[in-house]
Amino acid sequence: MNCGCEATASTGLxxxxxxxxxxxxxxxxxxxxxxxxxxxxxxxxxxxxxxAQLDMPGVDNSAMDGYALRLADLAATGGSLPxxxxxxxxxxVQCLAEGGCARIFTGAPLPRGxxxxxxxxxxxxxxxxxxxxxxxxxxxxxxxCRGEELRAGEALLDPxxxxxxxxxxxxxxxxxxxxxxxxRLRVALISTGDEVIEPGQxxxxxxxxxxxxxxxxxxxxxxxxxxxxxxxxxxxxxALAQAFLRARETADLVLCTGGVxxxxxxxxxxxxxxxxxxxxxxxxxxxxKPFALGYLGPSREAGTPLIGLPGNxxxxxxGWQLLALPFVQGRQGRTPTPLQAFPVVAGFSRRAPRxxxxxxxxxxxxxxxxxxxxxxxxxxxxxxxxxxxxxGYLMIDPDTCVEEGHAYAYCPGAQFLD
Numbered sequence: 001m002n003c004g005c006e007a008t009a010s011t012g013l014x015x016x017x018x019x020x021x022x023x024x025x026x027x028x029x030x031x032x033x034x035x036x037x038x039x040x041x042x043x044x045x046x047x048x049x050x051x052a053q054l055d056m057p058g059v060d061n062s063a064m065d066g067y068a069l070r071l072a073d074l075a076a077t078g079g080s081l082p083x084x085x086x087x088x089x090x091x092x093v094q095c096l097a098e099g100g101c102a103r104i105f106t107g108a109p110l111p112r113g114x115x116x117x118x119x120x121x122x123x124x125x126x127x128x129x130x131x132x133x134x135x136x137x138x139x140x141x142x143x144x145c146r147g148e149e150l151r152a153g154e155a156l157l158d159p160x161x162x163x164x165x166x167x168x169x170x171x172x173x174x175x176x177x178x179x180x181x182x183x184r185l186r187v188a189l190i191s192t193g194d195e196v197i198e199p200g201q202x203x204x205x206x207x208x209x210x211x212x213x214x215x216x217x218x219x220x221x222x223x224x225x226x227x228x229x230x231x232x233x234x235x236x237x238x239a240l241a242q243a244f245l246r247a248r249e250t251a252d253l254v255l256c257t258g259g260v261x262x263x264x265x266x267x268x269x270x271x272x273x274x275x276x277x278x279x280x281x282x283x284x285x286x287x288x289k290p291f292a293l294g295y296l297g298p299s300r301e302a303g304t305p306l307i308g309l310p311g312n313x314x315x316x317x318x319g320w321q322l323l324a325l326p327f328v329q330g331r332q333g334r335t336p337t338p339l340q341a342f343p344v345v346a347g348f349s350r351r352a353p354r355x356x357x358x359x360x361x362x363x364x365x366x367x368x369x370x371x372x373x374x375x376x377x378x379x380x381x382x383x384x385x386x387x388x389x390x391x392g393y394l395m396i397d398p399d400t401c402v403e404e405g406h407a408y409a410y411c412p413g414a415q416f417l418d
Contacts, residue, residue: 094111314382
């Protein structure tokens with residue numbers, strides 16, 4: 001099929017995955033730890049290994065509400081037994097009396113001598129109070145064995161783990177009341193542009209509200225970072241240099257938006273090269289091409305890293321998700337997970353992106369019983385509506401036309417929230 005595609009070189013632009021690899025390699029963890037009570041540690045990054053203190057479960061226990069029995073007793077009595085004990089959750093370990101069964105509840109310790117639990121719904125009780133069991137009862141049925149999940153001394157969580165609610169629950173289940181975590185990453189946020197004003201200010205023709213600042217504050221907070229918002233800086237080299245110097249002294253990372261392209265009013269790159277150095281500038285993606293990584297200070301090792309995001313809000317979001325986020329996670333001491341993608345059929349056709357990999361904002365339509373990607377709306381790098389509605393990205397290789405019914409790599413947006 002001749003779709004009218006033209007191969008166009010993007011000289012000097014890094015491939016997305018090469019840029020991502022460089023970002024991850026450059027992200028050295030910050031120093032500094034603190035000990036926190038468990039209730040205050042949610043979302044923080046673990047700084048040291050944690051070992052299990054207890055076997056999990058701590059004792060053999062019942063997985064069901066039902067009856068604990070000894071199979072030999074059941075065989076000897078022809079399939080029915082009297083109830084001789086009642087064992088609720090929290091009771092101590094008891095011995096099962098011979099010739100009878102124990103009424104037992106989920107999580108209750110299995111009595112010594114019992115070798116099976118039968119759920120109550122598979123039994124019946126006669127007028128005399130005897131419990132009648134099914135013909136086949138298997139040894140070990142519905143029993144949670146001591147230590148089947150964990151043994152005391154085994155690794156519980158590794159350093160670099162982010163303490164999710166389930167991780168906090170796992171620590172609590174071991175009786176662990178406090179943990180050592182890395183200190184919060186301090187990120188200085190700078191928005192640039194003479195036209196940029198803050199929400200709540202009076203709008204005038206040509207003004208643009210600072211959506212990037214609002215967005216990035218939320219994204220940094222979601223990652224557990226401490227955000228030092230330095231506000232909007234006007235488009236002059238002097239003002240930008242002053243903001244960079246202030247940020248360098250107070251933050252572990254500088255994150256700026258706008259002014260990172262190559263126009264006459266784009267001062268981030270020349271100021272950065274004056275005050276530090278540039279690792280790379282420009283990535284072959286659409287949106288998000290004017291992305292930069294550098295540092296402020298005498299060297300990369302001794303300086304403060306700086307990430308320059310594009311000014312257009314969707315381009316800034318894409319740059320954050322695909323490139324800045326793994327760098328932030330690496331600075332936190334986490335191991336960034338590989339980019340998740342799987343094939344999804346396109347429900348539309350579209351001309352090829354020329355020379356750059358394009359990230360199309362799409363929603364998944366399940367009405368046909370399988371996911372079909374459909375455009376979420378306008379795809380301009382300034383169009384936040386589609387980014388707000390999108391479930392993820394359809395990643396289209398350079399100079400590749402999208403053909404309806406063909407499958408392309410789909411990156412779910414949920415992966416960028418962890």
